[in-house]
Amino acid sequence: MRASIPGFDYQRVTVADGVALNVAVGGAGSPIVLLHGFPQTHLMWRHVAADLAADHTVLVPDLRGYGDSDKPADTGGHTYSKRTMAADIVALASAFGHERFALAGHDRGSLVAFRAGLEHPRAISHLALLDTFPTVNMWEVLHGRAAAVGFHLYLTAQPPGLPEQMIGASADAFFGHFLDIWTNDPAAIPAEIRAAYLAASRRAVPSIVADLRASANIDLEHDQADRAAGARLSMPVTTIQQDWGAALGFDAESLWRAWAPDLENLTVRCGHFMAEEAPAEIIGALRGLLAREPVGQPVV
Template sequence: MNTTIAGFDRQRVTVAEGVALNVAVGGSGSPIVLLHGFPQTHLMWRHVAADLAADHTVICPDLRGYGASDKPAEDGPETYAKRTMARDVVELAAAFGFERFALAGHDRGALVAVRAGLDHPDRVTHLASLDVLPTLDMWDVMHGASAAVGFHLYLMAQPPGLPEQMISASADAFFGHFLDIWIRDPEAIPAEVREVYLAASRGAVDSIVADYRASAGVDIDHDRADRERGNRLEMPVTVLQQDWGSALGFDAPALWGAWAKDLDHRTVPFGHFMAEEAPAGVVGALRDLLAR
């Protein structure tokens, strides 16, 4: 199967010393960057990107450490800090000639998008987050037996060695577990797409774990520093989210409202992989955001 988005050009773009990203780019017009989640690649945006490309330049990278992008060795907490990955995104957009751009992220990509919005408010014009909470809030709401749904967060937060060894020993079962339990419509991820995700993930265990490990350490520090300073997202923000609150006991719109001044929070009836299960709904929300 084609591992990139049909009709898009595939390029490699250097964004930092020793780090180049695999990127699919298509369309023309005002730019929007789309960041994928776990355990996926930029291919998850194939439906949404094709629609938006009718009137936007759409840039879809594999995040550092994922897909066909470079996977630098974790030589400290900053290697896969969301601050570092957000800087990759800013450099990527600049490489295509865009100093300002809209940004949407799903899951892990949404955490990168939020950090980009906080660190680079002069660059990010609009921001969308799909089905995740900001890092600091995510850890705050995970407690008791209900936190078992996030067992992978705790596994990959452990020091280097054990989590990589355990996941590598059964990578397809581990990554496939999330593709199975987080989806409502299994046909939304066909077998050939699923294999693309599994192949990409089994070849990136160390860097994926490093990404999650950063979110249990340095990313919390960065979020907490912003909260203490009262730093918030200044651009229009749209959040699409499943109704996690009833299960985990939190008010998602209130949590997001503490971070975003201009917030459109929508509780949606889609599964986690909403860009693939309900692309028309995601496209509609993104177009509404871009019109604000």
């Protein structure tokens, strides 16, 4: 029996031609969608989702290419662009009758959420971005010895073939490495959840590589174009991160404020997998975000 979020129902929802997402659905009230990161699945939100479901409708999908969602072959480099994946999430919410919803993303899911906030401002009422930066900023701050933390981004940026072969040959060791080194509290990811993450990632090597490869190509191009055009997130935004800005030598809050004028920036003392290591703090931050009133009207 596969791990699941207790009390949530599971559905498969078609969001694009030939692409259906696996989604856990629970609660009732104003909607919020929670997007997972790498190398995880929707299960990373299990603690947070259960709490929010007390007074919100909570949708927790596996992103395309991950978990039990469909994994289309990458064609032309756009299949796993964050633009495409953001459109998936807007279509998913719409399928449940939610044309406007709050959105929170962690890691890769944060990049999808960021793109959704830029391109679908009328759909996104509130936005939370956990432990990541826009792609254009990420490539700028990763340099020198500090860039070793993102070695997988350089590996998967290579043309198709070698990265998939190398990772696929030792998938559990590769994905397990990140679960180990990015976690301050190993008990936060119990054995059955770790096994679920590894099994899901093992089945999804080509699509996960395609998602990561997009960050060195089409996602970077989209971010560069938006920054040059002065694009901004128009909704209330909360960014949450580890205390890694000082270690890498940049001011994370200033970086984010350039994109999000209505910003609250928070730092938590835990590892990367903060929804599992510090769920009470993440729940508090999300509830605080949902209580904020949008300033002005969303822009097209």
